[in-house]
Amino acid sequence: MNNTVSKSDTARNLLMGNKAFIIVLFMSVILSFASPVFFGASNILNIIRQVSVSTLLSIGFTIVLSSGNMDLSVGTLLGLCGMVLAKLIKDFKVPIPLAILITLLFAILCGSLNALIITTFRIPFFIVTLATQSIFRGANYLLSQLVPVAGLPDKFLYIGQGYLWGIPVPIFIMLLVVVCVWILMNRTKFGRHILAVGGNQEAARVSGINTKKITYGVYMCGALCTGIAAVVMTSRAASAQVSAGIGMEMDAIAAVVIGGTSMSGGNANVWGTVFGCLIVGIVNNGLNLLGVDSNWQVVAKGVLILFAVIIDTVTARSLASRLNKQAAASAGRE
Amino acid sequence: MGETILKMTNISKRFGGVAALSDVSMELSKGEVRALIGENGAGKSTLMKILLGIHQADAGEIEFDGHQVHFKEPKQALDAGISMIHQEISLIPTVDVAENIWMGREDKFTKMGWWIDQSRRYAATKELLDTLGIQVNPRTTVSLLSIAMMQLVELARAVSYDSKIIIMDEPTSALSAEEVELLFSIVRKLTNQGVTILFISHKIDEIFAICDSATVLRDGQYIGTHTLNEKIDNDSLIAMIVGRELSDIYNKVEIKPGKTVLEVKNLYSQSVFKDVSFSVRAGEIVGFSGLMGAGRSEIARALFGIDRYTSGEILIDGKSVRITSPEQAIQNGLAMVTEDRLRQGTIYKLSVMHNATLANLFRMVRLGFIDRKRENNAFAELSSQLSIKYGRKSDSINTLSGGNQQKVILGRWLLTNPKVLILDEPTRGIDIGSKSEIYKLINRLAAQGLAIIFISSELPEILGLCDKTYVVRNGKLVFECPRAEMTQELLAQHAFGL
Numbered sequence: 001m002n003n004t005v006s007k008s009d010t011a012r013n014l015l016m017g018n019k020a021f022i023i024v025l026f027m028s029v030i031l032s033f034a035s036p037v038f039f040g041a042s043n044i045l046n047i048i049r050q051v052s053v054s055t056l057l058s059i060g061f062t063i064v065l066s067s068g069n070m071d072l073s074v075g076t077l078l079g080l081c082g083m084v085l086a087k088l089i090k091d092f093k094v095p096i097p098l099a100i101l102i103t104l105l106f107a108i109l110c111g112s113l114n115a116l117i118i119t120t121f122r123i124p125f126f127i128v129t130l131a132t133q134s135i136f137r138g139a140n141y142l143l144s145q146l147v148p149v150a151g152l153p154d155k156f157l158y159i160g161q162g163y164l165w166g167i168p169v170p171i172f173i174m175l176l177v178v179v180c181v182w183i184l185m186n187r188t189k190f191g192r193h194i195l196a197v198g199g200n201q202e203a204a205r206v207s208g209i210n211t212k213k214i215t216y217g218v219y220m221c222g223a224l225c226t227g228i229a230a231v232v233m234t235s236r237a238a239s240a241q242v243s244a245g246i247g248m249e250m251d252a253i254a255a256v257v258i259g260g261t262s263m264s265g266g267n268a269n270v271w272g273t274v275f276g277c278l279i280v281g282i283v284n285n286g287l288n289l290l291g292v293d294s295n296w297q298v299v300a301k302g303v304l305i306l307f308a309v310i311i312d313t314v315t316a317r318s319l320a321s322r323l324n325k326q327a328a329a330s331a332g333r334e
Numbered sequence: 335m336g337e338t339i340l341k342m343t344n345i346s347k348r349f350g351g352v353a354a355l356s357d358v359s360m361e362l363s364k365g366e367v368r369a370l371i372g373e374n375g376a377g378k379s380t381l382m383k384i385l386l387g388i389h390q391a392d393a394g395e396i397e398f399d400g401h402q403v404h405f406k407e408p409k410q411a412l413d414a415g416i417s418m419i420h421q422e423i424s425l426i427p428t429v430d431v432a433e434n435i436w437m438g439r440e441d442k443f444t445k446m447g448w449w450i451d452q453s454r455r456y457a458a459t460k461e462l463l464d465t466l467g468i469q470v471n472p473r474t475t476v477s478l479l480s481i482a483m484m485q486l487v488e489l490a491r492a493v494s495y496d497s498k499i500i501i502m503d504e505p506t507s508a509l510s511a512e513e514v515e516l517l518f519s520i521v522r523k524l525t526n527q528g529v530t531i532l533f534i535s536h537k538i539d540e541i542f543a544i545c546d547s548a549t550v551l552r553d554g555q556y557i558g559t560h561t562l563n564e565k566i567d568n569d570s571l572i573a574m575i576v577g578r579e580l581s582d583i584y585n586k587v588e589i590k591p592g593k594t595v596l597e598v599k600n601l602y603s604q605s606v607f608k609d610v611s612f613s614v615r616a617g618e619i620v621g622f623s624g625l626m627g628a629g630r631s632e633i634a635r636a637l638f639g640i641d642r643y644t645s646g647e648i649l650i651d652g653k654s655v656r657i658t659s660p661e662q663a664i665q666n667g668l669a670m671v672t673e674d675r676l677r678q679g680t681i682y683k684l685s686v687m688h689n690a691t692l693a694n695l696f697r698m699v700r701l702g703f704i705d706r707k708r709e710n711n712a713f714a715e716l717s718s719q720l721s722i723k724y725g726r727k728s729d730s731i732n733t734l735s736g737g738n739q740q741k742v743i744l745g746r747w748l749l750t751n752p753k754v755l756i757l758d759e760p761t762r763g764i765d766i767g768s769k770s771e772i773y774k775l776i777n778r779l780a781a782q783g784l785a786i787i788f789i790s791s792e793l794p795e796i797l798g799l800c801d802k803t804y805v806v807r808n809g810k811l812v813f814e815c816p817r818a819e820m821t822q823e824l825l826a827q828h829a830f831g832l
Contacts, residue, residue: 188702189695196692199681204676206640207693207746208664266683 014222019311021260027282035223043285045168051281052170053078053233054251055274058259059181060225061252062273066185067266068198068219071114072129072224072250075137078189078245081107081230083140086149086240086293089156096156104227110136133249140242149238158236170232177228178274184221187270194218198265252303254280258308280304335523336364337347338397339530340385340500347395349382352763354380358556360549362499362602367531367543368520370576372551374626378534381551382501386411386418386546389403399498400779402706417683419488419505427477432459434476435491436454442678460495462494466520481508499534505566506540517546534623538568538830550574558717568832569823575830576793578821582684583770584798587777590617593799594652596754598637602644606632607809613786614754619776621800622789624829630789631673633754638670640678664693667753671743671760673789680731685714687727690742694749721771744772748779755779756787761795770831773799793822805829 014189021029022023034040057074064071081103088099110132162169187190196204197214205211234240256280283304284297340362347355355377362368370378383389385396397416403410425434425816432455436442438488443455468486476484481552485508492500507512521531534547542562543808545688548571550557557574560566594613601610607629614620622630636643639657648655650666657663657807663670672678681689691698691709698708713727720741731739740760747755753769757776762767776799780786790796796803805813805828813828 123700148361187704187706189699189704192688192692192704194697195688196681201676202678203681204692206638206670206672207661209660209692210659246665255675262683266681 002120016211018260018272019287020269020272020279022260024275024278024282027279031282031286031289034286035287038286043289045171047278047285048174048282049168049170049236050285051277052168053229053236054179054248054255054267055174055277056225056232056278057248058221058252058255058273058277059177059270060229061171061249062256062261062268062270063181063185063194063225064218064222064254065261065263065264066268067194067213068201069118069125070129070217070224071111071192071219072126072249073110073114073133073136074222075248075250076133076140077107077110077223077226077247078233079241079243080110080136080245081227082234082240082244083144083149083242085231085234086152087143090148090149090151094290095130096153100231103231104224107223107227107230108220109223111219111221111226113221113224118219119212119215137246140244144240144242146242148239148241152234152238157235157238160232160237170236173228173232174274177225180268181221181225182270185270190214190217191268193273195266198267200266208289246251249278250301251277254308257305257312260312262312263309267271276308338362339399341397342381342385342507343382343395343397345381345390345391345396347384347392353554355384355554355591358551358554358654360559362530362532364498364530365528366547367525367533367545369545369548370534370551371536371541371571373575373793375553376551377504377554377577378551379503380554382532382534385416385501391797396757398743402573412495412497415493415496416501416652417492417499418496418501419485419492419503420433421503421507423481423484423488425476425484425487428475430473430475430651431470431487432472433478435459435472435494437491439564442721451671459591466490466493466523467516482510482513485509486513486516489504489517493520493524494612497529499530501531501534503534504536505533506535514540522647536830537573538571538832540615552577555806563808566828570831572823572826572832576826581779583766584773586779586799588738589617589780591618595650596787597647597649597652599647599649601633601639601643601648603632605635606743607636607806609810610791611802612814614787616753616783616785617780618801619780619786619799621796621803622787622806623791623796623825624806625791626791628806628829630806631758632809634670634758634787634789635672637663638668638756640672654717664750664752668756669693669747669750669752670756671747671758673738673758673762675736675740675743675763680739682730682732684731685728686722686724686731686734686742690716690745690750693746700828704826712749720745720748720775735765735768737764737771739769740764740772744775752784754785754787756789758789758790760788761790793825796820796825797822807831821827 028039037043038105057078061071063076082104085099088094088102089096095103098277114129114132117123118125159169164172185194193204193209193214194217196207196209197211201211235245255276256273257276259274259276260269261267261273283300287297287300288294336362342358345355345358346353358377360382380389384391385412385619387407390406398416403414405414414504426437437456440450443451445451445573453770456472463470463472468490470483471488476487479487485505489505505517509517525531530541533541535541540742543564546719547559547561549559554577592615597613598613599611610633612620624630634643635641637657639659639662648657655666657666668786687709690713695704698712700703722741722745723738731742734742744760776786776788788796788800802812803815803819803820803825805815805825807829815824
């Protein structure tokens with residue numbers, strides 16, 4: 001006897017799986033009534049460009065989260081990579097493409113450091129990435145000696161401030177990374193293995209998956225995304241700030257949770273994360289347009305996270321109890 | 335003996351669709367030592383949990399010390415005078431012996447209602463332990479004690495409740511011969527004081543040594559109660575424990591086995607199993623029977639690389655291999671359906687199809703990208719071969735019934751085209767319809783030349799399917815039995831150690 005999913009379940013699943021997208025639509029409609037400026041092309045592009053850095057960060061976070069891990073050091077790593085990049089270009093006069101390459105490799109190295117400690121000593125990711133968060137932050141202070149780096153060449157600024165066919169370059173970069181990560185998670189063996197580990201690590205190991213390799217893989221991929229985000233951020237700001245990135249892992253968590261990727265791992269809603277970031281961006285933009293005190297944006301972020309988690313928990317529980325009832329009923333019939 | 339202290343009448347309990355207990359009745363007298371015997375799954379634990387108030391019976395009555403009782407939680411049973419020493423140690427390791435023994439009853443030693451007088455507590459503990467003859471310092475932190483000592487502390491705790499009935503679940507599993515004697519002397523002391531002991535154990539020799547009588551359960555049903563004297567012997571006891579009608583849902587096909595595919599020599603894992611040597615040929619179904627905890631799953635997991643083993647040799651097709659991870663095991667042609675489907679089998683967030691293809695993706699990729707057509711085809715063929723019933727292949731796997739989930743896991747391993755298939759309790763918790771389908775499948779696989787290791791606690795299955803069976807007891811292969819000689823009684827005898 002099998003328990004088939006009914007039509008109403010299908011509709012509900014569709015709704016829940018794409019709730020971030022639906023919320024974005026909903027909010028856009030409301031805000032376009034509240035403010036005439038909102039739905040203009042320039043404002044929309046503005047929003048997307050503003051969230052491009054956090055989206056890149058969040059996409060990397062999604063990869064790590066889907067394996068059942070988390071990287072709390074992404075924020076400060078973002079800042080550190082930005083500083084590394086700026087120093088390479090400005091102080092060491094390294095050609096821009098090479099500087100970017102070195103920065104990305106550096107990011108990947110930092111990611112693998114997290115994985116190394118987690119897998120070798122089997123310490124929970126929470127403590128490890130919290131510790132490396134501090135280490136990266138300190139490294140940024142040391143490297144910069146608390147002095148921001150500005151005066152970066154115009155050619156470099158094109159990445160963060162330029163336009164291609166009328167659309168800001170960061171948006172292209174963001175979309176490219178999103179598509180690549182989507183393909184990784186949904187069409188490759190590596191992605192499938194990541195989801196298996198996140199869903200049930202023991203079962204994944206028994207099925208022949210090398211969980212150590214997966215841990216290295218996700219932290220390195222996540223860090224690569226952080227590195228790319230650092231390039232865009234430094235270019236947009238035309239400088240590397242000493243305190244850049246601090247606290248941005250919270251933005252990532254907010255976006256990912258709202259977007260529908262489970263906190264316990266096992267699934268990866270890549271586009272959901274994108275819309276999650278957009279929601280945060282729209283909320284902030286909307287609050288700006290309405291002239292609200294900008295400090296409310298910080299509160300809004302927290303409220304959004306809670307809201308998303310509550311909806312998730314309530315729907316998950318009701319689904320579980322319905323499946324239980326179905327199972328008991330069909331077992332009784334047998 | 336004397337008056338009745340406990341009367342359980344027509345107790346029934348269902349869990350989901352499974353009847354754990356059907357109409358079980360039992361009567362105990364004051365000062366009696368009663369053994370409760372049965373195979374794994376017979377219903378012993380369930381009956382005890384109902385008595386203690388951990389579960390509630392669906393039907394039936396319990397009369398304790400002359401009153402109708404209906405315990406809704408363990409504390410009520412404890413206060414009424416029924417205590418239990420559980421099979422798993424339930425002491426708190428970070429705290430000392432005295433604190434553990436009096437846990438929950440600290441108000442015996444409090445001053446002004448909240449300050450615990452530790453010296454009084456230690457003194458009371460010392461007195462208790464001395465009376466029982468248990469040599470443990472009350473101030474020792476429990477985590478530093480040996481398992482045997484922990485079991486004795488559990489015993490002391492149960493005694494300290496001044497209960498009228500003490501239930502002991504496998505109380506001697508970690509005890510040496512001397513300590514077992516100590517336990518027995520404590521039991522005799524208690525029964526002289528009119529305490530009733532209910533003794534759950536698989537060790538028949540101990541049961542004969544200390545118990546006055548034995549109640550046998552089988553498949554959730556009450557079989558009988560007999561006084562343990564010369565009239566009852568091992569054989570008739572065994573017959574009561576296992577005696578079942580054998581139906582022929584197994585459809586065994588006699589196959590001429592091919593050459594030896596798997597050979598295991600002197601496999602040894604410290605404190606888990608030793609001297610494990612056996613071989614399996616192509617087309618052969620080799621059974622591993624024995625009681626739960628005997629070490630069968632541990633041997634299988636070591637073979638498959640899930641757990642480490644200390645020493646020994648494993649040969650596949652005559653070649654010696656070193657297996658330290660499931661990945662390596664798969665590469666060497668092994669496949670294993672683990673005992674615990676929920677924890678080590680299904681990945682509930684993945685879809686039905688993805689669960690099925692998980693172990694074989696490495697053969698379905700091109701440059702890292704999954705060939706979706708190959709995946710879909712492989713799954714379609716598999717699901718029709720195994721008759722897996724599901725809604726859509728993209729549905730989450732836990733929308734399937736237990737039997738179908740197990741088929742998916744089985745399918746996962748069949749897709750890897752193994753030489754050796756290890757099945758650990760493959761039909762546990764599955765409806766009879768799916769069970770017979772799985773038996774048919776196992777026969778078909780053997781006919782195709784697979785070497786199959788079949789671990790099961792259900793003797794009818796072993797008898798129905800296996801070409802030869804090893805009985806495992808205490809981590810050793812104690813008996814090898816060819817098909818022609820297999821009987822339930824013979825296998826059970828060696829499993830219990832008679």
